[in-house]
Amino acid sequence: MIPSQKTGLAGIVIRMVRRLAVIAIARGQAMPEQMTAPVGDGFDQNARDAVYRAMFTRRDVRSHFLPTALDDEVLARLLLAAHHAPSVGFMQPWNFIVIRDAGRREKVRDLFLAAREQELPAIEEERRALYRKLKLEGICESALNICITCDRQRSKGSPLGRWHNPEMDLYSTVCAVQNFWLAARAEGVGVGWVSIIEAQALKGLLSIPEHVTPVAYLCVGRVSEFAHKPDLETHGWGRRLPLPELIMSEIFCGQGEVPLKSTVARLNAVDAAPDQRVAPAVPQREPPKEASALSLSSLNFDDASASRASQAGSGTWPSMILK
Numbered sequence: 001m002i003p004s005q006k007t008g009l010a011g012i013v014i015r016m017v018r019r020l021a022v023i024a025i026a027r028g029q030a031m032p033e034q035m036t037a038p039v040g041d042g043f044d045q046n047a048r049d050a051v052y053r054a055m056f057t058r059r060d061v062r063s064h065f066l067p068t069a070l071d072d073e074v075l076a077r078l079l080l081a082a083h084h085a086p087s088v089g090f091m092q093p094w095n096f097i098v099i100r101d102a103g104r105r106e107k108v109r110d111l112f113l114a115a116r117e118q119e120l121p122a123i124e125e126e127r128r129a130l131y132r133k134l135k136l137e138g139i140c141e142s143a144l145n146i147c148i149t150c151d152r153q154r155s156k157g158s159p160l161g162r163w164h165n166p167e168m169d170l171y172s173t174v175c176a177v178q179n180f181w182l183a184a185r186a187e188g189v190g191v192g193w194v195s196i197i198e199a200q201a202l203k204g205l206l207s208i209p210e211h212v213t214p215v216a217y218l219c220v221g222r223v224s225e226f227a228h229k230p231d232l233e234t235h236g237w238g239r240r241l242p243l244p245e246l247i248m249s250e251i252f253c254g255q256g257e258v259p260l261k262s263t264v265a266r267l268n269a270v271d272a273a274p275d276q277r278v279a280p281a282v283p284q285r286e287p288p289k290e291a292s293a294l295s296l297s298s299l300n301f302d303d304a305s306a307s308r309a310s311q312a313g314s315g316t317w318p319s320m321i322l323k
Helices: 009-027 045-057 072-083 102-122 125-133 168-186 199-205 258-271
Strands: 092-101 144-151 189-194 212-222 307-311 315-318
Touching: 009 072, 009 212, 045 168, 072 092, 072 168, 092 102, 092 168, 144 168, 168 189, 168 212, 189 307, 199 212
Parallel strands: none
Antiparallel strands: 092 144, 144 212, 189 212, 307 315
16 A cells, blocks of 8 residues: 555544645745744743743643544644654654553553552542542543653664763653643643553553553543543642742752742742632534645634733733633
8 A cells, every 4th residue: 555545543643744745845945834933932921821832731631621522634643743853863752552442542551540549549548538538530431542761772873972871762752641631731632641651561451562662651632621620639739840949059958049939939829829720621623725734823722811911020921821
């Protein structure tokens, strides 16, 4: 079968890449115009707001999944975003196992339940009751699952960036996970990372070779809403640490950077207003026909919320408060 005859998700990705290549050639540039900023310039205010909004409202989704199929066009865009993650030595060590079969997902959930019982004794006794109540996965409820792996032999013979730090392929794969996650938030798609799974058991279930490491098992699908706060914070498991306390100067635990810490505290105060509500999930929307599939104009942001900004010093800071 020649590439032009391929169907399904792989065919969609191939067609999208070809379409982008044609656009790039026609315009004499490497990427669609909407995806690039002029040399020496940044994004405009709306684009910056959208980027920060995706970061600040991204959630590790365990509930709120809808019984709605995820269109391959959307999934293809998310995978393309993941595939454009930075990787040390340009090794690109990732693979993406798409898991749709309900029976296989039930088996993965069984692995989760077993691993959770194994983890329970390590939890502080006074927190075990809360631990048992926490919803920590959406394996069967989500539209599909994706296991992102790291092929540790892909850069074999090319030590660039790994000679002193051989684990950089794993870190690079995590960058792909983050790209996927942020793109999903922009598309109104929920993602939940299930880490309570014994790796060897998962490798056996998914026929993953010995030299390949499963890095992230993700539950992916449309959701009814994105919570304003992380679930673990809402349920009292933990809280976000104050960033100024984590900033050091010159050496570990080095004191200083007072102006920077003050600026961080001021910006954080802008975001921490009392009028905060749950962010609704963004409905799927087809990109404009005249735009590239990956153009910023095709991303599903609430323009009114995304462009809302608060003054902070001499510049502007996007307010993540959804009113």
